[in-house]
Amino acid sequence: MRYLYPVLLQQEAEGGFVATLPDVPEALTSGETREDALLEATDALVVALGGYVEAKRSIPTPTKPRPGQPVVALPVLIAAKLALYTAMCQQGVTNVALARELGVSETVVRRLVHPDYQSQIQKVEHALAVLGTHLIVEAA
Numbered sequence: 001m002r003y004l005y006p007v008l009l010q011q012e013a014e015g016g017f018v019a020t021l022p023d024v025p026e027a028l029t030s031g032e033t034r035e036d037a038l039l040e041a042t043d044a045l046v047v048a049l050g051g052y053v054e055a056k057r058s059i060p061t062p063t064k065p066r067p068g069q070p071v072v073a074l075p076v077l078i079a080a081k082l083a084l085y086t087a088m089c090q091q092g093v094t095n096v097a098l099a100r101e102l103g104v105s106e107t108v109v110r111r112l113v114h115p116d117y118q119s120q121i122q123k124v125e126h127a128l129a130v131l132g133t134h135l136i137v138e139a140a
Helices: 035-055 076-091 096-100 105-115 121-130
Strands: 003-006 008-011 015-020 028-031 071-073
Touching: 008 035, 015 035, 028 035, 035 071, 035 076, 076 105, 076 121, 096 105, 096 121, 105 121
Parallel strands: none
Antiparallel strands: 003 071, 008 015, 015 028
16 A cells, blocks of 8 residues: 555634645644645654554555645655554454564564554564565655
8 A cells, every 4th residue: 555645734814724634534733834734744644543553443545636635655664564554454463473473572563563663664574574565665
């Protein structure tokens, strides 16, 4: 999946911009400028999707942006973690089962899939490979 989410920006009468992400309604934020609002939207998206992982919900698939509509991309490590989480959900693989395959504790796997925890990208890639999935990074 490409983790590139469209953003709706609304200029406020009193100044600043409100940013909403239609695909992830929990990601709502604002900024003094358009650029600030988009930066804040990335942070709000990461936090909201972390909530999806905690609640064991599916990660929403981004809709196609309208021409000229701004988008926010997830940081590479966060996108990799969510790809791992999604692959596990789709294949019905539990944290315990993946931990057994990787030779690590369940806590390590829990941290590999959660955006709040720092992980080494190589470890996330290895876990993806164990599931038969690969990470592809592209520049836009």
